[in-house]
Amino acid sequence: MRSVQIYRWHLPMDAGVVLRERRLKTRDGLFVHLQQGDRQGWGEVSPLPGFSRESLGEAEAALRAWTLAWRDGEAPLLPGLPAVDFGISCALAELEGSLPEAADYRAAPLCTGDPDELFAVLAAMPGEKVAKIKVGLYEAVRDGMVANLLLEAIPDLRLRLDANRAWTPLKAQQFAKYVNPVYRDRIAFLEEPCKTRADSLAFARETGIAIAWDESLREDDFEWVAEPGVRAVVIKPTLTGSIAKVRKQVEAAHALGLTAVISSSIESSLGLTQLARIAAQFTPDTVPGLDTLNLMQAQLLRPWPGNTLPCRDREALEPLL
């Protein structure tokens, strides 16, 4: 006997979360719940506006069709929309017991503004110190000075930087100019410095600062080849697809000697804790990029260990079936 439900939810965001120049006031998404006998599984389907190819409406229609077919005993194919495939594959993996409970709850602290705050967080951080800073939002020179200052002040710090393709080659050079060459190797990677891949590769070559692909990974013409200066890929499962597809990408990255970082697409705590489990399973040696929960004002269904935001339960969700 199979039973199913789809829930809709809306979470208020912290004031001031801006994505691709759009203010994100609420994070809206869906959960799917699958039950078979005494086994059950949950999955999150929350396309990220401005990043996902599919809208929430398209995701909901595809999720409904798949879920009802599954309830009726079929083995429907995944719909092929990344956020939907991701959520369904998580629910199925929980149901089948193939998503281990063990999770990697380390998260590289994400700093979008004041470096003083990051300073305090890093001072209190045990073990490997790795943090991620958004760059490209202000002057490139300022970004370079902040990176340099942090690397100088905290000798065991490794930085991940993310420019989201904000820089022209000139701006990228202005950034690099302010980072002391002896610290450059402690920039674990700089995600997508320039608008084109060719410019980003040239930047890595010219500055010795390693880069990582994030957006590029999801472009149709992306190829898995080793390129000088590329050190990592950032894999966002909600934008990628099923757990099986995520696993293939991790394997492709590792085969090229690249670091694979499982990263958030600003999922709720349910999706984020599942990403922490996926990271523990596929990338146990790499701190995942999952420090986005505090951009929200509440958690849903499953709390992230140690997080103090209130956790809303099933009653806060709107059943759609």
Ligand SMILES: O=C(O)CCC(=O)C1=CC=C[C@@H](O)[C@@H]1C(=O)O
């Ligand atoms: O990768 C991380 O450490 C956190 C996730 C993160 O930085 C992002 C998630 C989703 C959208 C973006 O604003 C941003 C990114 O650009 O990678």
Ligand SMILES: [Mg+2]
């Ligand atoms: Mg990025």
